[in-house]
Amino acid sequence: MKPSDKGVLIVFEGIDGSGKTTQAVRIHNRLGKMNLPVVSFSEPTRGEYGKRLREIMHHGRQNITPQEEFELFLQDRKEDVQKNILPALQENRIIVMDRYYFSNMAYQGALGLEVKYIQTVNEKIAPRPDLVIILDLDVLTGIHRINTFRGEKENHFEKSAYLKKVGKIFDQMKGDYIQHVQASLPLEEVNEEIDSLVMSIIKEKHFLLNTH
């Protein structure tokens, strides 16, 4: 689906530990304080498919194939688009997403599915965002952050090898609506860069809205 001409759809993406959840929450609060009509969603969702996906995430993939895993994320997203994203855009809201179909491309692409195929299928069911901010971070730093700040101790080789593939796919994503931000920079600089990207897309989108 092409970008909506109503509302604004902003997406945060990146590998685990890159700080995207922190940034999504920070931007939500900032826009809220400006009295802008902001709403946040995250994927996987808390719906039926999202719950199954979280179970798989916690108990391991077991027999599920990459194609099945891709389809579960897709079903979850379909539900999110119909129930949450399209209605909020219709109401002219600013949506802040913590992960969207770019995660599908990177994480299930890293399992061997073709990245372009994942993108094409998703773009049939989901509106293209106005802005995607990808937080770039080296995988070992990301894993170190998770271990240090969240007290999680998953740190085996396989996981870091997989995340390296994921990171590589994120690194290669390009487009006029895709912006890469170096998450290893001092936090103040990261915040400033993100604020400026977010404010300019909001201004641009509202300008367009006002003139049509």
Ligand code: TMP
């Ligand atoms: P999070 O709670 O850090 O966002 O983690 C969700 C996990 O789900 C993360 O490891 C990435 C993964 N994921 C996919 O593999 N494919 C997808 O399409 C999405 C949205 C998330």
